[in-house]
Amino acid sequence: MIRDSIKAAQVAAMKSGDKPRLAAVRLILAKLKDKDIELRTASSIPDDDVIVTDVLQKMVKQRRESITMYEQGGRPELAAAEAAEVAVIEDFLPAQMSEDEVKAAIETIKAEVGASSIKDMGKVVGALKAKHGTQIDMGKASALVKAALA
CATH class of the missing domain: 1.10.1510.10 (Uncharacterised protein YqeY/AIM41, N-terminal domain)
Incomplete structure (x- = not known):
């Protein structure tokens, strides 16, 4: 711990x-x-x-x-x-994921959740935090999620 x-x-x-x-x-x-x-x-x-x-x-x-x-x-x-x-x-702090790894995780979660528009950003960010919350800076991740859904 x-x-x-x-x-x-x-x-x-x-x-x-x-x-x-x-x-x-x-x-x-x-x-x-x-x-x-x-x-x-x-x-x-x-x-x-x-x-x-x-x-x-x-x-x-x-x-x-x-x-x-x-x-x-x-x-x-x-x-x-x-x-x-x-x-x-x-x-x-635990080892942080690289930007490429974060983008790959976002794409995986986007497919799992079925997110297609910016309206689904909350679902994707929530799932991302649940799976990788300790390894990602969520401030940067939310900007990447927004870019991926735009």
């Missing part, structure tokens, strides 16, 4: 004295705790790896946006700190 590897990384960072990595791992664990609390009232709880991957992908996206803003604002030291956090977070 991804969550176990994150906890093990926290212990390893504490033992080695790697303070920047420890801080990033603690941020990840805090976000996961927030998500766990949020899901207490949910009617259905998805698989733990899906939850963790979703949280990690959101964290990476937020930090990439921050990096862009810091670079535009002339703060390269803050951008570098965010980039270091992105590197730590990406260590825990």
Whole structure:
């Protein structure tokens, strides 16, 4: 499980004295705790790896946006700190599918669902997330689905 590897990384960072990595791992664990609390009232709880991957992908996206803003604002030291956090977070993400693999998966699901127009985008995206949710950045995937259905 991804969550176990994150906890093990926290212990390893504490033992080695790697303070920047420890801080990033603690941020990840805090976000996961927030998500766990949020899901207490949910009617259905998805698989733990899906939850963790979703949280990690959101964290990476937020930090990439921050990096862009810091670079535009002339703060390269803050951008570098965010980039270091992105590197730590990406260590825990499962291997992502390439764009060609995503397109192939979209075509397969499109055939399974019988999608032919942009009206069927929700069905395709839902099936794609159910099958490959931990391996795909859904933000990029939805744009590819839209292009495939257009």
